[in-house]
Every structure is written in structure tokens, then in C-alpha cells.
Amino acid sequence: MDHSPQHTLQPVTEFELPEVEASDLRQPPTSGSSKKKRIDAAKERYRQIPEDGTEQMVPDPEPVHETQSAEDETLSGTKSNNESSRPQKRKYLDMNPEKRLLYNQRRNEVLKNRRRKNNEILLQAASEADPVIIAEAEKIRAQKKRRCDYQNSARANLTQEQKKELNKKVAVQRQKRKLKKAKESKEKETDVDDDDVDHAGREE
Known part of the structure; x- marks a missing residue:
């Protein structure tokens, strides 16, 4: 007679698996630095998606184009060579002539409207005592002064x-x-x- 202990089978009960993100299934574990790079790259791609779904016109910091002031073109050379502005300038230079012309027209129209609005605020501040208008006027004057100081400093570094x-x-x-x-x-x-x-x- 077999005197070995008998083992009874226990019913299998359901148990919950830990939740796993889909991104964890697609990509192997990585170090913190590479994960940060992926996050930064995703943020950059997200910023480049326009709201209307059309091709994005990247705001161009002092682009060198036909309608730009010659003084801005020369004096903004140092600023436009900054690492952060190179991709935007590259995108502008890669545009075909039609897109570049349209971009320049829109940009010039925006700048024209901004100058007109700023002039109206300065005139109102001179004749009204509204603290909001006065604060806006002070901000505009400060921006003009910074731009003027920058141009004077850049001009001083030019050769004859x-x-x-x-x-x-x-x-x-x-x-x-x-x-x-x-x-x-x-x-x-x-x-x-x-x-x-x-x-x-x-x-x-």
C-alpha cells in the first residue's frame, strides 16, 4: 500500500497583474538621461504641431529677407547666429519663394499693426491719466530703449x-x-x- 502523502490540487484563483504602460512594452528600460532626451524630443515635436493642422510658420527672430531693414539685417547678425535661432532661420531659408513672400507679407503686416497700436497707446498716455494705459506706454518705451541700446552697441562693434x-x-x-x-x-x-x-x- 502506498503511504506517500497525497497532494490535493487547489483551484486556480484569478489574480491581478500590475498595470504596464504601453510605452513600457514598446521600449526597453533606459537610463535617466536617455529618458529625458525622449521627453525633450516629444515636447519639441508637440511645439511644432500647428493648431490648424497646416504647415507651421515658425516665428523668425530677425530673419534676413528682402523686406527687412538693412540696419536690422546687419546689427542682428550676432543675435541670429544664436544656437536657438538657427533651426528657425533654417526653416525660413528652406521655404520656396512663394511661401517666403507670403511669410514676409504677413510678418510685415503684423509689425505694422503693432507699431500703429503702440503709437496709439503712447498718444493716449500723453493725454489720459489711465494707469493701465500709462503702464503699457512705459513698457513700450522700455522695449524701444532696449532695442536702441542693442543697435548702438552692435553698431559700435562694426568696422569703418x-x-x-x-x-x-x-x-x-x-x-x-x-x-x-x-x-x-x-x-x-x-x-x-x-x-x-x-x-x-x-x-x-
Whole structure:
């Protein structure tokens, strides 16, 4: 007779497995530094996704393009060579001529509206006692002063030849702006004359 102890089978009960993230299944464990790199890369990709789903126009810090001021182009050279601005400038330079023209037009329109709004705030601050308007005006003056100080500092580091070249570019752009304003003014006068002729024709 077999006197060995008999083992009874116990019923198998359900047990819960620890929750595992999907990312843990896809990727092997990594060190802290590589994990940080992945997180930084994901954040960078997220920042590059535009809200409307279209191709993102990266704001360009002082880009060198046809409509940029010659003085800004020369004096912002040190700033534009910063490591953080190189990818944005590279994206701008990789645009085809049509996209670059559209980008420049939009950027110039935004800057034009900003200057007009700032001038309106400065005028209001001179005639009103609203503390909010006065605070905004002080902020605008501080920004203008910082920009002026930066340009003066950058200009002081230019050689005589660079200063001469810069002055030539500024003079050319100033002349172009003058001719453009004269042309726009003449076109407006022509439109007014055409309206007068049409009005006179209707009266007859």
C-alpha cells in the first residue's frame, strides 16, 4: 500500500497583474538621461504641431529677407547666429519663394499693426491719466530703449567699411520707401479723380 502523502490540487484563483504602460512594452528600460532626451524630443515635436493642422510658420527672430531693414539685417547678425535661432532661420531659408513672400507679407503686416497700436497707446498716455494705459506706454518705451541700446552697441562693434556699407543700404531702403509712399499717394489721388468722374457722369 502506498503511504506517500497525497497532494490535493487547489483551484486556480484569478489574480491581478500590475498595470504596464504601453510605452513600457514598446521600449526597453533606459537610463535617466536617455529618458529625458525622449521627453525633450516629444515636447519639441508637440511645439511644432500647428493648431490648424497646416504647415507651421515658425516665428523668425530677425530673419534676413528682402523686406527687412538693412540696419536690422546687419546689427542682428550676432543675435541670429544664436544656437536657438538657427533651426528657425533654417526653416525660413528652406521655404520656396512663394511661401517666403507670403511669410514676409504677413510678418510685415503684423509689425505694422503693432507699431500703429503702440503709437496709439503712447498718444493716449500723453493725454489720459489711465494707469493701465500709462503702464503699457512705459513698457513700450522700455522695449524701444532696449532695442536702441542693442543697435548702438552692435553698431559700435562694426568696422569703418561695415558702417559705410550699412549706411548705403539704409539710404537705399529709405529712398525705396519714399518712392513707394509717393506711388501709393498718387494712386489714391487717381482713384478719387475716377470717383468724381463717375459721379459727374451719373448726374448728367
